[in-house]
Amino acid sequence: MNPSLKDQLKEWEKKHGFQRPKKRKKPVEKKSAVNKTEKLSKSDLIYLMGMNRPRYSRGRGGAWRSNR
Structure with missing residues (x-):
């Protein structure tokens, strides 16, 4: 049975001394913290x-506004 394409590629890389470029890792962005001194x-x-928004419920014929 023939070797898979991936295996053939690995053999070719070894034979020809080819090296794949290394992938660069993306820098991890720090999440900006919410101002802890902020009082709401x-x-x-x-x-x-x-x-204080209206409440809707599903029923026959679509959404209906519920009576509060």
Whole structure:
């Protein structure tokens, strides 16, 4: 059975002294930390969590606004 193409390539590289260029590793970017001294008000937190938005539910015929 014939050797696979990958094996043939390895043999050719050994025979001809060919070396593949080494892959460069990408530098790892540091994640920017959120300012730890930042204080959010209660109203800001409620807005970010989306507590005052309308609530929709799935049903027959699409999404319906639920009664609160």
